[in-house]
Each structure stands twice: as structure tokens, then as C-alpha cells.
Amino acid sequence: MKKTIIALDGHSSCGKSTTAKKVAKKLGYAFIDTGAMYRAVSLYFHENHVTLTNPKEVEKALTEIHITFQFNEQRGASDVYLNGLNVEEEIRKMYISQMVSEVSAITIVRKAMVAQQQKMAKHRGVVMDGRDIGTKVFPDAEIKVFMTADPTIRAERRQRELLEKGEMIDLDIILENLRKRDIIDSTREEGPLTQAEDAVLMDTSFMTIDEQVDFVIQLHDSVLARI
Numbered sequence: 001m002k003k004t005i006i007a008l009d010g011h012s013s014c015g016k017s018t019t020a021k022k023v024a025k026k027l028g029y030a031f032i033d034t035g036a037m038y039r040a041v042s043l044y045f046h047e048n049h050v051t052l053t054n055p056k057e058v059e060k061a062l063t064e065i066h067i068t069f070q071f072n073e074q075r076g077a078s079d080v081y082l083n084g085l086n087v088e089e090e091i092r093k094m095y096i097s098q099m100v101s102e103v104s105a106i107t108i109v110r111k112a113m114v115a116q117q118q119k120m121a122k123h124r125g126v127v128m129d130g131r132d133i134g135t136k137v138f139p140d141a142e143i144k145v146f147m148t149a150d151p152t153i154r155a156e157r158r159q160r161e162l163l164e165k166g167e168m169i170d171l172d173i174i175l176e177n178l179r180k181r182d183i184i185d186s187t188r189e190e191g192p193l194t195q196a197e198d199a200v201l202m203d204t205s206f207m208t209i210d211e212q213v214d215f216v217i218q219l220h221d222s223v224l225a226r227i
């Protein structure tokens, strides 16, 4: 069977990663969470006190960052490693969410990550979730889905996720963080979050995860039948 690239772009907390992980499992594809890469870069910048407005410092730091993914049997997905250390849990914390949009808006950070993402999927057979996969990383992806959902529903989902990990955060703070990230992600110069012309819109406000997975699989099957 011909292998494709499935690009899942869209707003935060629409269920992109959960959907991508399940679709990848069904198709026997690899799943690459590109948000985790920007989060790992943010963690490194935070720990090493990198000044985001100093291009020299950022450039130097980027040469010191090595990001890899390793499959975690228990989770049924890959964990992200920063310079050999598993940082999957740390990068999901709120302090990283609060700085990641700013970090991912830096042009040289994006160039470095995009180059790495393109290398990772050069043999296709990949589900990649992010913001610019269908527009910038793989404009030739065979399947493109743009995911969105009502902001309050997204915030409630995010709050539940954080609570499951032991972080209790006020809904208003989460909503504000999502709004801010949407604005920064959509208005940055390099690789802004926009729906690719040939992407199919999926509003997940009232969809279950299984429905989201079926939607992508059906789209995949119909595209595959045509190529």
C-alpha cells in the first residue's frame, strides 16, 4: 500500500495529538508531535536562561539541542527526549505552555525544527501534528486536516488533562493562555497557523475521539483510492 503523509494542523487542545496517535496506530504509521519539539526547545531555553531576543544566544543554544523520539510501550506513543533525557512530562507543564508560542515564533528556531521534521518523514508513512505541517513542512502531504474547536471547550479539555497530571489551574488562566497562543501562532511571520487551501476542516467541539479518528481514516482511504 502506498504510504502517505497525514498533516493534522490546528489550534491547541482540539485533540490533535490524541487523534494523530490513534490514526498512526491504525495505519501502522509513525506519529510525530511537532509541538513537543518546540516545547523541548522552550525547556532548554528556560533551563539555560537563553534570552529570546538575543539571536546569537538563540543560535548557539540551537546547536546544543538534540531532540529525539523514543516509543513508550505503556503510553502507546513516542516520548520526546532532550539531549538524551526523557522530558515528556516536564514539557506539558503550564510554565512551558506560557513560553512556547514566543519561542516557536523565532524564525531560526522554526527553520531548525522544520528541517528536522522534513528529515523525519522523508520515507512518508507518518502522521504529523502541528501548526504549519500542511502549509510549510509538507505542502505536498496527501492528507491535510485543519482542526479547530470552541475555545471554552478546548480550555475545559486542557484543564482536565492538567488535572490528571496533578496541576490544578483556573479555567480563566487556561482560556487566556489558549487565546494568547492562538494570536501569536496565527500572526507570526514564519509558518503562521493557517488552514492550507487544500485542507479539510474538522470542528471537534462536539466530536468524540473515535469520531475524529474515523474522519481522518475515511479521508485517508478516499485519497488513497484516487492516487
Ligand code: DC
Binding pocket: 012, 013, 034, 035, 036, 038, 039, 100, 101, 104, 105, 129, 130, 131, 132, 133, 181, 185
Ligand atoms: O501542539 P502544542 O500545543 O503542544 O504546541 C505547542 C506550541 O508550539 C504551540 O503554541 C505552537 C507551537 N507549534 C508551532 O509553532 N508549530 C508546530 N508545528 C507545532 C507547534
